[in-house]
């Protein structure tokens with residue numbers, strides 16, 4: 697299948713509240729896809745569904761040709777969550793070795809990954825003493841272990857300075873050039889132009905999807921914030 701993720705008629709209800717009424721979307725392989733929408737629009741819920749930890753009322757999700765949650769997918773998906781999942785009392789290097797062991801990964805990739813996220817200088821530093829951006833990069837590094845084919849990154853650039861954000865987006869594109877698929881969420885519309893394809897989300901529904909340029913042409917707007925507003929107003 698040419699898609700890395702195919703979601704069909706997914707319905708998710710949590711505590712009696714309909715979060716995703718009827719979601720259908722697919723993500724091609726080897727691209728940087730952006731999931732953009734305001735807070736509460738369902739981005740994290742979609743990611744949890746793809747990873748296989750979110751119970752659904754109905755619908756199907758196929759990830760890399762397997763049903764979501766399948767055991768074989770464990771090493772094929774890298775998941776960066778909004779609450780950085782790293783151990784504060786371990787150094788950067790220790791964190792990576794720990795997670796690498798869980799995945800059965802080799803030590804060489806730990807070194808490679810430290811370079812990739814530019815944390816070589818901090819390798820011996822205890823995670824609790826890292827700055828916010830460094831912590832985010834360390835958490836991202838743990839998602840990159842095991843050389844996953846699909847990277848799911850939930851707001852990976854939040855709170856980072858513009859230079860670091862640009863560097864991370866460059867890294868995302870280098871990874872997609874290697875054939876990986878990246879699915880990245882953001883509620884910052886100005887990150888939209890950095891994605892190959894966008895899914896604009898509101899109230900658990902995809903308002904529109906396409907290339908940033910395509911969406912601008914479709915709505916006749918020059919910036920993504922206005923594209924979003926014009927799509928909402930057409931509802």
Ligand SMILES: Nc1ncnc2c1ncn2[C@@H]1O[C@H](COP(=O)(O)OP(=O)(O)OP(=O)(O)O)[C@@H](O)[C@H]1O
Pocket residue numbers: 710711713715733734735736737738739740741742883
């Ligand atoms: N356990 C729960 N019970 C009830 N409602 C929930 C539960 N978990 C999430 N929700 C609701 O589901 C909706 C979607 O949440 P989700 O976390 O997917 O949004 P999001 O787009 O990731 O938001 P953000 O940008 O703030 O991270 C929100 O309205 C949230 O309040």
Ligand SMILES: [Mg+2]
Pocket residue numbers: 739740741778850
């Ligand atoms: Mg979220």
